[in-house]
Amino acid sequence: MRFQAxxxxxxxxxxxxxxxxxxxxxxxxxxxLLQQEPIAWIRNIQPAYCSLLITFxxxxxxxxxxxxxxxxxxxxxxxxxxxxxxLVEVPVCYGGEFGPDLDDVAAQQGLQPEKVVELxxxxxxxxxxxxxxxxxxxLGDLADExxxxxxxxxxxxxxxxxxxxxxRQTAVYPFATPGGWRLIGRTPLALFRxxxxxxxxIAIGDQVKFRPITRxxxxxARQA
Amino acid sequence: xxxxxxxxxGLLTTVQDFGREGYGxxxxxxxxxxxxxxxxxxxxxxxxxxxxxxLEMTLTGGTFLFPDGAVxxxxxxxxxxxxxxxxxxxWRPNAILPGKRTVxxxxxxxxxxxxxxxxxxxxxxxxxxxxxxxxxGLGGWEGRALRKGDVLPIGRLEKNIRRRKLRAGVLDxxxxxxxxxxxxxxxxxxxxxxxxxxxxxxxxxxxxxxxxMGLRLDGPRLAARGKTEMISEGTPLGxxxxxxxxxAIILFVEQQTTGGYPKIANVIGADLHxxxxxxxxxxxxxxxxxxxxxxxxxxxQQRLLNSEERLFA
Numbered sequence: 001m002r003f004q005a006x007x008x009x010x011x012x013x014x015x016x017x018x019x020x021x022x023x024x025x026x027x028x029x030x031x032x033l034l035q036q037e038p039i040a041w042i043r044n045i046q047p048a049y050c051s052l053l054i055t056f057x058x059x060x061x062x063x064x065x066x067x068x069x070x071x072x073x074x075x076x077x078x079x080x081x082x083x084x085x086x087l088v089e090v091p092v093c094y095g096g097e098f099g100p101d102l103d104d105v106a107a108q109q110g111l112q113p114e115k116v117v118e119l120x121x122x123x124x125x126x127x128x129x130x131x132x133x134x135x136x137x138x139l140g141d142l143a144d145e146x147x148x149x150x151x152x153x154x155x156x157x158x159x160x161x162x163x164x165x166x167x168r169q170t171a172v173y174p175f176a177t178p179g180g181w182r183l184i185g186r187t188p189l190a191l192f193r194x195x196x197x198x199x200x201x202i203a204i205g206d207q208v209k210f211r212p213i214t215r216x217x218x219x220x221a222r223q224a
Numbered sequence: 225x226x227x228x229x230x231x232x233x234g235l236l237t238t239v240q241d242f243g244r245e246g247y248g249x250x251x252x253x254x255x256x257x258x259x260x261x262x263x264x265x266x267x268x269x270x271x272x273x274x275x276x277x278x279l280e281m282t283l284t285g286g287t288f289l290f291p292d293g294a295v296x297x298x299x300x301x302x303x304x305x306x307x308x309x310x311x312x313x314x315w316r317p318n319a320i321l322p323g324k325r326t327v328x329x330x331x332x333x334x335x336x337x338x339x340x341x342x343x344x345x346x347x348x349x350x351x352x353x354x355x356x357x358x359x360x361g362l363g364g365w366e367g368r369a370l371r372k373g374d375v376l377p378i379g380r381l382e383k384n385i386r387r388r389k390l391r392a393g394v395l396d397x398x399x400x401x402x403x404x405x406x407x408x409x410x411x412x413x414x415x416x417x418x419x420x421x422x423x424x425x426x427x428x429x430x431x432x433x434x435x436x437m438g439l440r441l442d443g444p445r446l447a448a449r450g451k452t453e454m455i456s457e458g459t460p461l462g463x464x465x466x467x468x469x470x471x472a473i474i475l476f477v478e479q480q481t482t483g484g485y486p487k488i489a490n491v492i493g494a495d496l497h498x499x500x501x502x503x504x505x506x507x508x509x510x511x512x513x514x515x516x517x518x519x520x521x522x523x524x525q526q527r528l529l530n531s532e533e534r535l536f537a
Contacts, residue, residue, distance in 0.1 A: 004410045007460035007490035008518035046248035046458030053458025058519050130251030131482030134360045175360045
């Protein structure tokens with residue numbers, strides 16, 4: 001465990017130095033313990049691949065005190081159960097107007113577009129954390145054969161439900177937002193709804209699988 | 225129930241309170257007033273709760289009508305507010321008669337003016353806050369900026385508002401500065417000494433492409449040594465992240481909650497309200513302080529802002 005001051009009111013806790021299950025399991029276990037035994041002066045917890053960003057009430061504690069408290073929590077967190085992960089299935093209509101970058105990704109990787117789709121649906125992905133926007137889950141790890149860097153110039157607007165890839169990550173855009181990931185398809189599902197419990201379709205620690213659907217199925221699901 | 229009628233909305237007017245902190249696990253950033261100090265003082269002058277929902281106007285204000293009348297307080301930037309051709313003073317409760325138009329124009333000084341209403345503005349809360357989160361269209365008034373023709377419920381006047389006044393000198397210590405104090409960021413070591421010197425010695429200009437999510441800065445480039453992409457991690461409010469091209473971006477209230485660019489520095493809590501009052505083309509500078517100094521400044525500011533005795537005459 002490594003600590004790093006991030007701001008005058010925030011501390012980064014690193015539980016590993018590379019993306020993967022070992023570091024992320026420690027992140028989730030510590031998060032679960034902090035949720036189970038909340039600390040009053042913690043204002044926010046932002047988990048990521050290998051770290052937790054802890055924002056604290058600086059009128060009550062300083063970095064050293066936060067560090068001491070978390071050092072007490074972490075060994076106990078090792079015993080926190082992770083539970084059986086939820087499996088979330090996301091139907092996706094690949095290519096065409098819904099996946100404007102599918103052909104580019106295929107060309108860059110020397111593959112047929114169908115092969116890109118095949119590789120994208122073959123794996124079950126792990127939801128590392130939610131960031132960027134409400135309900136935006138960072139999913140990994142993408143097969144090396146289709147890992148493609150972000151666009152050099154991000155789009156000003158990406159349609160809600162768009163499925164993108166960036167490096168060895170994949171994700172679904174919950175809202176129409178700017179975005180730099182390469183878009184290969186779109187889901188008719190709502191990723192985040194404030195009138196639903198839970199609001200997010202995907203939560204940290206979930207397993208996610210993509211399933212190809214036709215354009216007709218996409219449109220039918222949209223109307224339902 | 226009384227009403228607020230939007231006759232014209234201004235450039236970008238949203239409902240804001242202190243925001244919804246604590247939902248990072250859902251990927252939800254806090255949002256909230258860009259200048260939380262102005263929001264607080266405006267509300268307290270009306271004897272509202274400090275974080276009652278108010279209108280946050282950006283650069284140019286709107287025209288508003290209160291069919292049943294209202295008591296309002298304008299706080300933050302001076303948008304030249306008038307009623308019937310008479311100037312409406314900032315930082316004091318003003319009774320607006322039924323049917324009179326409150327007209328705001330272009331800013332004369334800073335970026336944001338808050339229109340606080342006695343009794344607050346009634347919107348449906350999302351995750352415990354009335355704040356609008358524009359990127360996701362959540363919270364506030366239908367999740368969006370106000371438009372001409374919107375009619376918002378406002379709190380009923382329960383009591384006569386005592387003519388509260390700020391003590392002389394209170395605003396001097398809370399004035400939005402153009403020199404922002406920063407502490408070192410978590411990746412400050414990724415940058416050569418020269419880049420760190422440039423950050424605190426150089427002059428930066430707030431780009432037109434700045435909003436509640438972040439302020440892009442034009443000016444000297446701050447190239448990191450070697451690799452520029454890191455493993456994405458949580459990003460604190462006020463983080464100064466540097467893109468691969470060396471451009472600095474201050475992450476602000478509607479920020480992305482995680483990011484993969486190195487963070488060279490972080491604006492201190494006591495100066496975040498200053499960020500909320502920066503306009504495009506403003507020239508700004510940074511000054512480095514220690515974590516201990518930043519914390520002392522924050523504690524002192526919070527003490528002042530929570531002391532009615534020290535704030536009001």
